[in-house]
Amino acid sequence: MNGRRAKYSAMLLLVVGSVLALLAATQPWFSIQLTDTANHASTITVAGSVAAPALTALALAGLALTAALAIAGPVFRIVLALLGVLLGVSVLISAITAVSDAVRAAASAITTATGVAGDASLRRLVHSVDIQFWPWLAVVAGVLIILASAAVVVFSRFWPGPSRKYQTRFAGEDGRPAADVLGESAELAEPDQPTGKGGEEPAVPDTAEPDDDTPGEPRALDRDTAIDSWDELTRGDDPTR
Template structure:
């Protein structure tokens, strides 16, 4: 059960991070300008929420790190996952349901050259949202749940595989003792900080 919880948490965090990165390139809002021609502009997620892409990449990094770190860092990374998920959920909710002018200002300024919140707001006739903000918000809710489960179960997760450890290799040592010391053994000794040239000659 604990192994399954770890697998689900890591997979969910990685999936949510990937969703955020993908969503940052998709159209979140459509703006109709009050310029006489009714020009329409598409606003991608990265423009609506400037921190969307970098924080999504951070989530991906956290998910990958959680699969190999020890107990203390699991709690730290689980807490960071919760904080990022809460922040992104709040920002995404604002864009999805209130469509603030600030989320389209950079796109409008780039298209028209008009700057200033008041001037941009006067230039915007209407703002409508695509399904992407709601889909992404659902991902952040899943990310929140994954962070909670991580904090609740992290102390029971097994550590990384012992085959990668150099301080707990009794079988390897026993096997090495049963045969002549060769060049490979000497390299292994050096990797453990043991200089084979200091050994007495047989």
């Protein structure tokens, strides 16, 4: 399987699962019919954020996990993928727990609407519970997150490496530091020095500068003489006399 395709497919699946979980958390999960009394409403709508309070945080964690996977190294990918599996399992547990006992999941909403507390009292108030589509979508989201994380564990070794634009400038193809590559290039480019007879180095011609006393070359004025001449000119005297 192509490494780049495997990477983007797993990350896309993880994003879709996280977004679906976040969407499900914002929608109504249960419509609860209460017994007829004059003290409270007969119908209560319970949102997913109330029925499964942890679902929003889990969905946001899934999106953050996707961003981390995009830049993670080979070892860290496996760690993040295992965390993703736990994340998907947590989404499943939150959704299934809420669906399996809707009265318990909606207890806080019922208490807010009626002022009645206590599990037994709340169950006596509830006439019927209508489960909406959205908690099942959360279940699907949890399954997608688990599948995406498992795909990362299996196929992450085929993923392409990091982009070269983040490597050190002038680094070699094998990832060596730029200093080593430049040093090796300099050694290859440096020509061999010729040797004299018997392996001795050839004599270097004497290029010493001629003596300052050589005729025909003006001697430079020292600093004090130059300053004195300048002062004489400032006073209007001729320093050449």
